[in-house]
Amino acid sequence: MSTSTVLLVEDDGHTRERLAGIIEATPGLSLLGAAESLTSARKILKDGLPDVLLTDIGLPDGSGIELIKQVRANRVKSEAMVISIFGDEYHVIAALKAGAAGYILKDGTTELIGNAILQLIDGGSPISPPIARHLLKQLQPEQSPDSASNEPSLLSAREVDVLTAVAKGYTYNEIAEMLNISFHTVSSHVKHIYRKLEVNSRSEAVFEAVSLGIISLDG
Amino acid sequence: MNYRQQNRPFPLVKTLLILFFAVAASISVVSYYKYAIAPPTDALVIDQLHFNPADTLEPPQDADSSWGELFLPHDWRDAGLSGMHGWYATDLELNVPPNRLWGFYIPRITSNVLVYINDEVIGQGGRFRDPVARNWGRPLYFSIPNGVIHSGNNRIHLQVKTATGSPGYLGPVYIGPEEDLRPVYQRAYRLRVTIVESATTSLLLVAVLMAGLWLTRRKDALPFWFALMCAVWALHNVYLLVTEIPVSERAWECLRYMTLGWFSVLLVISMHRFLDLKHRAIEYSIFAIALIGSVLLCLIPGDEDFFHFVNWAWISGSLALGAYPALRVTIAWWRSWNPEYLIAMCTGLPILLAGTHDWLRIHGYIAREQGYLIQYSAPVFMLGFTIVLLIRYARSLNESEALTHTLEARVESKRLQLESNYQKMQALERERVLSGERERIMRDMHDGVGGHLVSALAMSDSHTLEPKKFKEILSNALMDLRLMIDSMDQTEGDLASVLGTLRSRLQPALEKSGIEVNWMVGDIPAIATLGPGRILQIMRILQEAITNVLKHSGARTLTVTTDKTDEIVVIDISDNGIGIMETDSKGHGLQNMRHRAKKAGIDLKIQDAKPGTRVRITIFLNGMDPQ
Numbered sequence: 001m002s003t004s005t006v007l008l009v010e011d012d013g014h015t016r017e018r019l020a021g022i023i024e025a026t027p028g029l030s031l032l033g034a035a036e037s038l039t040s041a042r043k044i045l046k047d048g049l050p051d052v053l054l055t056d057i058g059l060p061d062g063s064g065i066e067l068i069k070q071v072r073a074n075r076v077k078s079e080a081m082v083i084s085i086f087g088d089e090y091h092v093i094a095a096l097k098a099g100a101a102g103y104i105l106k107d108g109t110t111e112l113i114g115n116a117i118l119q120l121i122d123g124g125s126p127i128s129p130p131i132a133r134h135l136l137k138q139l140q141p142e143q144s145p146d147s148a149s150n151e152p153s154l155l156s157a158r159e160v161d162v163l164t165a166v167a168k169g170y171t172y173n174e175i176a177e178m179l180n181i182s183f184h185t186v187s188s189h190v191k192h193i194y195r196k197l198e199v200n201s202r203s204e205a206v207f208e209a210v211s212l213g214i215i216s217l218d219g
Numbered sequence: 220m221n222y223r224q225q226n227r228p229f230p231l232v233k234t235l236l237i238l239f240f241a242v243a244a245s246i247s248v249v250s251y252y253k254y255a256i257a258p259p260t261d262a263l264v265i266d267q268l269h270f271n272p273a274d275t276l277e278p279p280q281d282a283d284s285s286w287g288e289l290f291l292p293h294d295w296r297d298a299g300l301s302g303m304h305g306w307y308a309t310d311l312e313l314n315v316p317p318n319r320l321w322g323f324y325i326p327r328i329t330s331n332v333l334v335y336i337n338d339e340v341i342g343q344g345g346r347f348r349d350p351v352a353r354n355w356g357r358p359l360y361f362s363i364p365n366g367v368i369h370s371g372n373n374r375i376h377l378q379v380k381t382a383t384g385s386p387g388y389l390g391p392v393y394i395g396p397e398e399d400l401r402p403v404y405q406r407a408y409r410l411r412v413t414i415v416e417s418a419t420t421s422l423l424l425v426a427v428l429m430a431g432l433w434l435t436r437r438k439d440a441l442p443f444w445f446a447l448m449c450a451v452w453a454l455h456n457v458y459l460l461v462t463e464i465p466v467s468e469r470a471w472e473c474l475r476y477m478t479l480g481w482f483s484v485l486l487v488i489s490m491h492r493f494l495d496l497k498h499r500a501i502e503y504s505i506f507a508i509a510l511i512g513s514v515l516l517c518l519i520p521g522d523e524d525f526f527h528f529v530n531w532a533w534i535s536g537s538l539a540l541g542a543y544p545a546l547r548v549t550i551a552w553w554r555s556w557n558p559e560y561l562i563a564m565c566t567g568l569p570i571l572l573a574g575t576h577d578w579l580r581i582h583g584y585i586a587r588e589q590g591y592l593i594q595y596s597a598p599v600f601m602l603g604f605t606i607v608l609l610i611r612y613a614r615s616l617n618e619s620e621a622l623t624h625t626l627e628a629r630v631e632s633k634r635l636q637l638e639s640n641y642q643k644m645q646a647l648e649r650e651r652v653l654s655g656e657r658e659r660i661m662r663d664m665h666d667g668v669g670g671h672l673v674s675a676l677a678m679s680d681s682h683t684l685e686p687k688k689f690k691e692i693l694s695n696a697l698m699d700l701r702l703m704i705d706s707m708d709q710t711e712g713d714l715a716s717v718l719g720t721l722r723s724r725l726q727p728a729l730e731k732s733g734i735e736v737n738w739m740v741g742d743i744p745a746i747a748t749l750g751p752g753r754i755l756q757i758m759r760i761l762q763e764a765i766t767n768v769l770k771h772s773g774a775r776t777l778t779v780t781t782d783k784t785d786e787i788v789v790i791d792i793s794d795n796g797i798g799i800m801e802t803d804s805k806g807h808g809l810q811n812m813r814h815r816a817k818k819a820g821i822d823l824k825i826q827d828a829k830p831g832t833r834v835r836i837t838i839f840l841n842g843m844d845p846q
Contacts, residue, residue: 086704107697109727129719130708168740169719171726 004051004121005032009041009067010083011060015106019054019083019113026114028121038062045070052117053080054104057091065098072099072198079120089134097201101125101194124187125194132166135193139200154196162189233558241565248595255410256590259324259403262395265309265375266291274304278335278376281308292327292588296386305387307377311394316370322397324404325359327390327588328379332359335376336367350468351380355388356459356590357412360404362397383468384526388587411590415456418598422453425601429608441492445604448485452597454478459594469525473516476529479593483540484509486570490544493563493607494551505540512536530581538574545571559607566603569596659752663703667759671696698724702758712749714757714788714838715740718779721758725765729777732769737778743788746840756819757836760812764792764834767808772796774831786840793833 006023008031010016020034032050035041038061045067053071055064068080082095082103092103102125104113116126140153140160155163158179165175172186179186258264269286270293273279279286286308289298295305323334323341331352333343342361345352375394381387393400429446433439455478464471484505491498512533519525545567552560573592579585675692678684705720718740722729729736749757768777774796782789809825812834816823822837 086701088704089708107694112727128723129716130705132719133713133716167719168715169722169738170740171738174738 003028003030004117005030006052006054006117007032007041007044007050008034009036009038009053009055009059009064010034011036011056011058015083022110022113023054023117025110026117029114029117036060038064038067041067042070049075049078051078052120053078054083054117055080056083057095065094068095068098068100081117081120087128087130089130092131093134093138096131096194096197099198101191102127119187120191122184122187123191124184125191126187127166127190129167129169132163135197136160136163136167139193139196154200155193159189159193162186163193166190230556230558234556234561237558237561237565244599248599252410252595255406256326257403257406258326258391259393259395259400261399262324262393262403263311264391264393265311266391268293268307268309268377271306271308272300272302272304273306274302275306278306278308278338278378291392292388292390292586294386294388294587295381296388296583300387303381303383303387305379307379307389309375311368311373311375313368313370313373317368317396320365320397321363321368321395322400322404323361323363324393324395324400325390326392326407327355327388327590328359329355329385329388329587330382331380332389333378334361335374335378336363337369337374338376339364339367341367345462347380350464350471351382352462353382353385353464354462355385356415357462358404358407360401363394383522384472390588412460415459415594418594419453419456419460421598422449422456422601425605426450426453441489442608444485444489444492445608448482448489449601451478451482451485452601455482456594456597459591469522472525472529476516476533477513480509480512480533480537480540483537486541486544489604490547490563493604494547494560496547508536534578534581538571538578541571541574559610562603562607566600569599572596656752660703663752663755667699667703668696671699698762699759702762703755706751706755706758709749709751709754712746712754714743714746714749714790715781717754717758718761718781718790721761721765722779725762728766728769734769734774735776737776737780739778739780741781741783743781743783744840746788746838748841749838753819753821756815757821757838760815760819760823760834760836761790761792763808763812768792768794768796768832772798772832788838788840789835790838791833791835793828794831796831798827798829798832 006029008016008019008023010019013036016034016036020031023029023031029052032048033041033044035044038059041055049071053067055067057064064082068082071078071080080095080098080100082092082100083106084091084103085106087103087105092100095103102116102120104116104126108116119126136155140155153160161179162175165178170178172183175186176183267288267290270289271279271283271285271287273283273285293307295302323336325332325334325344328344331344331347331354333347334341341363342359344354344359377389377392379387379389393403426446426449429442429449433443433446436442455475458471458475458478466474487505488502490496491502515528516525516533519528545564548560548564548567551557552564570593573596576585576589577591577593580587580589580591671692675689675696678689678692701724702721705717705724709717709720722736722738765777765779768774772794774794776795778791778793780791780793782791812825813823816836821839824833824835824837826833826835
């Protein structure tokens with residue numbers, strides 16, 4: 001099994017040390033570097049891109065979201081994850097829109113954090129009920145008579161089933177059993193949904209930029 | 220409106236203007252009147268004749284001893300003639316016969332005349348039978364056929380018949396070329412007939428308009444009385460205009476004097492309304508007297524008594540009554556200087572003057588060659604009064620418009636005031652909600668995170684610091700903080716999502732315990748009445764219940780199920796452990812759960828399920844637990 005490189009960006013020293021320890025202790029993962037700020041992270045990125053970027057959002061010299069965008073723009077195969085204290089909607093959704101495909105809680109156990117990163121490399125993504133609920137709202141606009149025609153749902157029926165079950169608290173294993181699919185399929189459905197969110201928000205950004213006159217599609 | 224009290228300068232200007240127009244109009248009218256009745260100048264005037272009061276169909280013989288010589292005008296009353304017939308005769312000497320068409324012009328005759336020249340009838344003023352045609356309201360003119368007048372002596376006879384009660388009268392008559400006489404006749408005809416006809420038509424029109432105005436606005440009685448007055452006056456004019464009357468002479472005379480008298484009565488009432496005077500006693504008295512007079516008019520048997528009563532009592536009474544409103548309006552004007560009153564005064568004065576003139580004429584103080592004038596005074600008064608009413612109408616329209624503007628402005632200012640009050644209230648309400656929410660968050664933090672941190676601090680101070688226990692307290696603090704954040708996120712009252720979130724938070728502990736979880740959360744409708752505060756209490760209760768299972772029950776399975784009806788949502792947390800009675804945690808933990816359930820307004824039941832325990836919470840869709 002080949003090892004995947006991980007870049008860790010976290011400003012709190014204790015947490016950084018703990019997370020770095022978890023990564024090094026997890027088979028199949030190796031630490032590319034551990035940075036405490038945006039600047040030092042970019043310095044490391046100049047020498048090469050990691051397979052996985054694990055970053056905090058609130059950094060002393062900027063937002064980890066910038067870093068996620070940078071890595072995703074340079075190498076689509078690179079994955080990104082955010083480190084969050086609460087896993088709350090606002091921070092996580094912003095990161096997902098920038099291209100992250102999951103998050104880990106700072107106080108998560110060694111096993112949980114290691115598994116989440118491995119799952120990501122394996123083509124799947126972790127998710128939580130509040131995030132699922134938010135994605136359902138964001139990607140599947142309510143079917144009102146006015147918007148039904150011009151705002152089609154971005155989610156497939158199966159994806160909606162998965163998100164609905166997650167929102168109710170069911171685990172991937174339970175969902176796999178309920179829908180008669182494999183754990184891996186459920187996990188990759190979630191990752192696929194994250195990608196849709198990223199693409200959708202990128203096209204929204206283009207649309208906004210065009211309408212604001214920042215970029216021109218003719219040129 | 221009292222201009223004098225308001226001491227404004229402009230009514231003086233208005234007053235002078237009105238007086239100027241009144242004088243100018245009076246001069247114009249008098250000049251026109253004099254011009255219209257001026258006798259012809261280029262014609263032969265016949266004013267010296269012989270008279271015979273015989274009642275014959277043919278002219279009496281020249282030898283008849285009753286012939287006597289006299290000069291025109293010839294007033295039968297002055298001459299003491301009481302008969303109703305008479306003949307006039309005269310001779311006209313011409314050296315050469317007329318070489319063009321000639322005419323015969325009779326400016327004033329009472330009541331009818333038949334003209335013979337050389338024993339040929341050249342014209343008559345209508346019916347000679349009773350009731351005889353009445354021509355005293357208009358001049359007469361007859362063309363003389365060619366060949367009737369010749370050189371030498373021409374014999375002219377005039378047969379005259381009078382109506383009952385009207386002594387005969389013949390003014391100077393004229394004979395001459397038609398081209399000289401006819402225009403003079405037409406001038407007089409216009410003045411005495413055409414103008415009166417037009418005035419009558421106008422009076423009727425104004426009467427209809429005023430009646431219409433009154434019908435649309437009943438509370439103002441003035442137009443009603445004014446309309447009635449105009450109609451009565453129009454009827455009076457009809458008496459002057461009709462020559463061949465359709466009823467008996469007595470009935471016709473009754474109509475004349477009734478309309479005259481009742482016009483005065485209506486004038487008084489109208490003026491009272493116009494001046495806003497409330498003298499009901501005077502009005503009722505006048506009505507009563509006029510009614511009695513009218514009955515007498517109709518009932519007096521003899522013609523002599525009738526005309527005596529009419530000429531002395533009725534006409535004099537009407538004239539005196541007409542003087543009363545003139546006096547009233549003069550006093551009103553003198554007190555207020557209101558230009559409206561001056562207009563009414565100036566235009567009403569001619570009625571009084573003409574009435575006086577006609578009274579003097581009837582009683583012989585003025586020559587009968589002057590006709591009656593009363594019919595000319597009505598249009599003037601009617602015009603003035605209509606102008607005044609229009610001014611009033613325009614003014615009240617302006618006032619109501621101004622009032623509407625004021626009202627609109629006041630409504631608008633009230634609306635703005637209400638709006639600002641509403642905004643203030645909204646701001647207060649927002650403030651109240653915010654401060655309520657702040658208080659709740661502080662209380663929840665005090666109960667949860669705060670308590671945990673204080674106890675962690677206390678432990679770190681003590682000598683018996685147990686790292687495991689210390690870590691647990693801090694984990695609990697973090698867990699409670701996460702529950703608070705999660706509860707804030709749950710703005711839609713989606714309980715299924717609340718349960719899902721809770722499970723994800725407890726997942727590490729559940730996995731660690733190795734307990735088997737039967738998660739059976741179905742579709743639950745969103746409950747809008749669940750705010751973050753109640754959701755947090757529910758989450759804490761469920762967390763406590765699940766933690767109890769993990770820590771104390773010794774169970775191998777944990778089952779979470781949901782159910783719903785139209786009114787309630789039920790969440791059950793059950794285990795297959797040792798049961799509630801056997802656990803030692805029934806004290807503080809359960810009490811806490813009950814306390815939270817009460818605060819959140821939900822029903823909580825903790826039952827011994829044998830085996831294990833079942834915690835059931837019931838949430839009411841339409842608000843709080845009714846108990």
